[in-house]
Amino acid sequence: xxxxxxxxxxxxVLDPQxxxxxxxxxxxxxxxxxxxxxxxxIELDLADGTTEAQVTDMCEKLLANTVIESxxxxxxx
Amino acid sequence: xxxxxxxxxxxNCDRDMAVALQAAGADVTMVWHKDASLPDGxxxxxVPGGFSFGDYLRCGAIAAQSPICQSVKAHADxxxxxxxxxxxxxxxxxxxxxxxxxIRNGRLTFVxxxxxxxxxxxxxxxxxxxxxxxxxxxxxxxxDGNYVADAETLAQLQGExxxxxxxxxxxxxxxxxIAGVLSENRRVLGMMPHPERAVDPATGxxxxxxxxxxxxxxxxxA
Numbered sequence: 001x002x003x004x005x006x007x008x009x010x011x012x013v014l015d016p017q018x019x020x021x022x023x024x025x026x027x028x029x030x031x032x033x034x035x036x037x038x039x040x041x042i043e044l045d046l047a048d049g050t051t052e053a054q055v056t057d058m059c060e061k062l063l064a065n066t067v068i069e070s071x072x073x074x075x076x077x
Numbered sequence: 078x079x080x081x082x083x084x085x086x087x088x089n090c091d092r093d094m095a096v097a098l099q100a101a102g103a104d105v106t107m108v109w110h111k112d113a114s115l116p117d118g119x120x121x122x123x124v125p126g127g128f129s130f131g132d133y134l135r136c137g138a139i140a141a142q143s144p145i146c147q148s149v150k151a152h153a154d155x156x157x158x159x160x161x162x163x164x165x166x167x168x169x170x171x172x173x174x175x176x177x178x179x180i181r182n183g184r185l186t187f188v189x190x191x192x193x194x195x196x197x198x199x200x201x202x203x204x205x206x207x208x209x210x211x212x213x214x215x216x217x218x219x220x221d222g223n224y225v226a227d228a229e230t231l232a233q234l235q236g237e238x239x240x241x242x243x244x245x246x247x248x249x250x251x252x253x254x255i256a257g258v259l260s261e262n263r264r265v266l267g268m269m270p271h272p273e274r275a276v277d278p279a280t281g282x283x284x285x286x287x288x289x290x291x292x293x294x295x296x297x298x299a
Contacts, residue, residue, distance in 0.1 A: 009180070068178040
């Protein structure tokens with residue numbers, strides 16, 4: 001089974017990389033991009049029976065820094 | 078006075094740190110990150126700068142999970158002294174020994190230059206060799222030195238006089254110009270600028286020397 005963890009900077013934490021991407025899109029002529037936030041996606045291959053709670057524990061302990069980041073977990077078979 | 082310098086794969090300021098500590102009179106042991114325990118009778122642990130584990134995932138995140146970091150936490154919990162510089166500061170925030178976090182510089186560029194700092198608090202064994210308000214020039218060299226903390230944490234740091242150093246010309250977007258912070262018991266200091274690179278006139282700057290002299294001096298006296 002698999003889990004997909006998406007980690008994003010929390011709202012309110014300025015994302016300098018997202019801002020730079022937004023500015024670059026603007027210079028390429030793409031109009032109307034009012035916000036860009038850049039995060040990361042972590043794909044985990046897991047033993048069958050791994051619970052979402054275990055993946056959440058991984059996020060809390062390592063995959064995200066909850067001081068600045070929020071995360072979501074999506075489990076799939 | 079016994080000090081240990083932790084060495085991670087990718088540390089690159091570990092030997093500079095050891096030299097600075099030795100010059101101030103410390104007996105220094107280098108400790109590899111896979112070691113489970115620190116030497117007995119240790120007064121100070123220094124977590125050096127560099128790019129531990131290639132900065133993978135987040136700066137300092139993998140290093141913070143190293144076996145030795147449990148011992149560093151236990152050392153701090155016992156009231157031991159810990160100094161984290163640059164990547165070492167990032168490691169200390171990732172372990173939770175210091176509040177806040179360090180993210181990508183606001184202008185996205187790696188900054189490598191001499192930064193004038195203001196000593197914001199001289200009330201610690203790290204900073205008592207300076208006077209509050211002193212200007213100290215120290216080298217900075219980092220890509221992720223942008224200190225962030227939520228409003229509540231920031232108010233606490235300010236209210237408890239725990240901001241040790243502030244940038245005079247903020248190079249990275251850090252909130253409230255913060256360059257270094259102290260723990261609640263004032264025995265853990267994390268800072269992005271490099272005092273260990275400023276202890277010998279041969280390399281130009283000596284602004285870091287009062288930090289090591291005061292710290293090692295007070296630990297020898299104790």
